[in-house]
Amino acid sequence: MKLELRNISCGYGKLTVLNGVSLTVDEGSVGLFGPNGAGKTTLIHAVLGMVPLQNGEIYFDGERIDTKKTHTIVRQGISVVPQERELFPAMTVLENLQVGAENIDRARAAMADTLELVYSYFPILKERQGQYAGTMSGGQQRMLAVGRALMAKPKLLILDEPSLGLQPSIVHELFDILNIMKKEISIFLTEQNLRESLRTVGKGYILENGHIVLEGDADGLANNPQVTRAYLGL
Amino acid sequence: MKKTLNRTFLIIGVLLLAAPLFMGPYAQSVARSVLMYLMLAISWNMLVSSGQLSFGIAGFFGLGGYASTLAIVYLGMPPILSLVFAFILVGAAAWLLGLVALRLRGMYFAISTLALAEIFRVIIHNWHGFTGGPNGKLLPKLIFDGASVPTYLLMAVLAAGTIAFSMWFRRSKFHFAVTSIRDNEIAAMSTGINIYKTLLMVFAVTSAVQGLVGASFANMYGFVTPESSFNMNYTLLPLAMTLLGGLYTTWGPVLGAVLLGIVGEYLKLYIPYGHLIVYGIIIVLVILFMPNGIVGLSGKLLNGFEARKKGEVQL
Structure with missing residues (x-):
């Protein structure tokens, strides 16, 4: 790289x-x-x-x-964690993560494994996976943004x-x-x-x-x- | 929860779809127009899910009607084939226009679709030799020779197809793509979504559906004129129906079309054109008091009900 x-x-x-x-x-x-x-x-x-x-x-x-x-x-x-307004607030935590992988072929194929990896870095995201992204605290949102970027397998x-x-x-x-x-x-x-x-x-x-x-x-x-x-x- | 809701609507939908078959030609003709609006509302709602507001429904509706009528008049195309022809032609036209219009966003895109619809109407109005100008064109005969039951069945099949397509759409990767475009374009781009291509595809397909509906309308009533085929009602009513039923869902526009379609039919009998006032009032009330429409509201109630059943507290 x-x-x-x-x-x-x-x-x-x-x-x-x-x-x-x-x-x-x-x-x-x-x-x-x-x-x-x-x-x-x-x-x-x-x-x-x-x-x-x-x-x-x-x-x-x-x-x-x-x-x-x-x-x-x-x-x-190349995946990015943008500075602000980085999430899709109307989607759940899990959906935000899925979007990260959905549009990239090799990432979609490996979605389940990458999801486990992201959850191992940020266990809080697993706990909150059904919650709307917009309802989480600033720190959790940033973690979700990092997680979503990782889902693309960059x-x-x-x-x-x-x-x-x-x-x-x-x-x-x-x-x-x-x-x-x-x-x-x-x-x-x-x-x-x-x-x-x-x-x-x-x-x-x-x-x-x-x-x-x-x-x-x-x-x-x-x-x-x-x-x-x-x-x-x- | 979502499953229960979907299944409930599916059963009600099938029953409603079959009911007019036993109720005679008048009910069938009301039901046909309800189904027509239903398809327009669903297709509009699919595009609006991506955050792009189209005011061009009447334009594509009228274009479809003319495409089908002129194909029958000049090429002797069989009616059913002319519907397919209208679907493809309008889809292709929307694709080409979308190449330009979809470089715009929000209000600018909305206004350009409104202008497109008007341009279609003006061109057709003035092209006397080909389109019949302000007098329009008559079809040699109605589809199925105007027989009520087969015509209704055709509309029922088309509507069921549109509903199925919308349900598939909401489960496909398009759903995520359009929702993320609506939420935040920069973030959508950064997750590898090709925004332009996604919007172009959705715009072309939903416009094609609107063209198909216009074509079936022309074949049911046997004529097209610039004033009737490009009537602003075809843009405004589907919008009101979707708002009432619930944005961003499949069943919202269905429910809205059935309710407003039937209510409108009765109002038309007692206060001609008064139904438009009622539609206006409904839009205002819905936006003020239930922005998620009926489906959003019932989903919320159902959620609360299931939570209580499980003994959970619902805030």
Whole structure:
């Protein structure tokens, strides 16, 4: 599995949000960090084909994907946990999970097994499987969103600020589970919470104003004075 | 619970479908028009399940009527075959128009379907040489020579087919796809759903059903005119029926069509056109007091009943 962004630029209308960003996600887990408005979510939307590129190319497993439609990219093995409004509130927990697998052939064939796997990561989802997704707490909804993304049997799981709006203990629990998951699949996440995510990712990029300003392995970033001052409050 | 509800409706449905056979031509003609509206309501409800509101029912209805009539008049097509022809032609037309219209969403899509229906009517109204212009076209003879029982049976078969199709639809992967598109398009895309293709297919098939109904209407009454075949009633009544019965279900539109169809027939006798006022009042009341329609309400009651039976508390 390899996701490669080569010198991409994109934005909305006349506004350019990402300006010549290059980034590589191989096996293992990679983080993208930066303040609000840096372009983290835009970068994920670009990977998924929801925002057209003005410049540059995106490759997944050696194949160019930036000209493809979102559903095709998802079927090729990239699943996303979007930042907000990520569920189908009028469907039950189980139905939300089923939708995750329903439209992808290899995932549909393996649905029963994947469901067991998701339930083993998040036992609460099994308890609540008949409940409407819209009636669950924020943390449970986020877990369901992760579960639904896993149902697609992706090679790469992308999470857009998984800690957003959750209480610290739940965030901690979620990252514990991501730490187990990353042994099975590759993870690419964006975060503002470096303290938690540096436990999980092997490598990180720092994005500011649409530019990658720093990259390095997790230890390197954790000990970089620039990073500790700006993000860890030390 | 859902099973009990479905089975109850199935039994009632079969009985209701068979009843007019023993009640003479008048009941059969009322029942035929109820079935017609029922099919329009079911097909509209299938598209609306994906969040796309179509105001073009009358357009596809009229187009189907003209397709069938002109095929019989000019090509000498047998009536039954002309129904199939109308189904395919309207489906293909909706597919082509959907390619463009389905790039729009919500209100914009709704208005463009309304405009499409009007464009069909205007073209047919003005194409004197081919369509007969404002005078319309007469069929050489009615389907089954106008015999009441076979005509009713044909409509019953078509309606049963539409109901079965809708039941299958609600269990297929289309159900998940359209519901997720209605709920959240971004999330739907991210689960690998091809939104455009799904909507296009649903739009084409449901419009084809509406064309088929229009074609059978033309064959039952033996004529088409721009004013009657593209009448706004064919858009508004199925909508009212679906709202009354319950959105996003198979049995909602069925129930709504049966109730409003029969009530409307009686009202028509006593206050001509007054039934439209009653429909309007019903829509307002339903939206205010039971947004899930009768089926939603009875499902809720049934749920409560079963929970009490099991000794569970229902909040």
